[in-house]
Amino acid sequence: MIDLAGGNGAERFAQLALDLHDSGGVEETVQAVVEFAVQALNCSHAGVALIVGGERLEIPATTDPLVAEIYALQVDGGSGPLTVSMREHSITRVRDTVLDDRWPVWAAKVRELGVRSVLDMPLSTAGGTVGVLGLYSADPDAFGPDEEAIAHILARHASVAVASARHEDNLAQAVDARKLVGQAMGILMERYGLDDDRAFEVLRRYSQTTNTKLRDVAAQLIETRKLPH
Template identity: 65%
Template sequence: MIDPHHDDAASAFARLALELHEAPGVEETVDAVVQFALQALNCTYAGVAFSARGSRPEVAAVTDPVVADIYELQISSQDGPLVTAMREQVPVLIRDTTTETRWPVWAGKVAALGVRSVLDVPLAAGPVPRRVVGVLGLYSPDPDAFAPDDEAVAHILARHASVALASARQEAALAHAVDARKLVGQAMGILMERFDIDADRAFAVLRRYSQDTNTKLRDVAQQLIDTRKLP
């Protein structure tokens, strides 16, 4: 485990920051976070779940299938330390799942999976009040596995991860938007050539089909490009 007061800790986090900065996308960024957690903390398993406005949390990365099981138990019931950390923007520490009283049903199932200690840390980004973008989950088969030093390192890791993930997701959204504009432009070109109409009319046709069929404009454009036919 990394000692947060040791010079090696600063070097390790500097390497992590560089690795996160150079990650080509969201998937690679979140994978780097969970792998670093395994190296830096006294945990056997790690995972990240993303928050989603108006919908259930999304499992973004796990180092072992047992983490996916732990997440799904909470996502299906909308209750547990993951949901609490995400909703209340506070870290949640469970020292022993066999004696946990806040979520006894969930804790019993997790203990049966061989996990005794749990530490969920929110990933928050943006200005205060910060927006929670997800939760970093750390798990150990040993009871009382996470010492104060582990919690300190987990919070540092969460801060690094929050910034990197927010940036990666923003870049992915921008890339998706640029791709959508390109698709719509290509579809408009097809309509303009086929029906001898101007750009405004071509866009109006695409938008009408999008509304009439309750299909995203990007998907209407993609279907026209692929099939040369409107939905």
């Protein structure tokens, strides 16, 4: 475990911040987080679960397939520390899956996977919880106050980085959509002698009539040179 008070610990967190800033997208960002977690904390495995579309849970990064299996147990069963941490925006710790009786079915299955202690840390921004950082250890009571403090700092870094990466992804998608619509409008203007306002109105009408996103209508026109039926 890294020493928070030591210069080396501060340098490693500074380097992590730079790595997260340089990550190419959400998946690269959270993968950097879980890899750092295993190096910095007393854990055997780590993973990140993110809320997508306001309700769906996605597992974009784990250090081991075992973590995805632990997440799946809770998503399918609807019970466990992950769901509590996400719902209540709280840190949830399981000191020992042998002794903890809050989620007996989940605990029994997790023990079979070789996990004895768990620390789930919410990833929160001003807009709410965006996901959970999960830390897992084969040792009982592996996560004390020091590990929790480090995990909290790591989660803060991760929350900001995920929010930033998602914002950049959304901007990139918006720019891409504008490019597609512009190309499609150009095709209509050239083929039918339309001005740009009329070309856009044609695309918009087809989008509404077919209940298809405007960018998808544009992409189909570019690819097939035909509007959707």
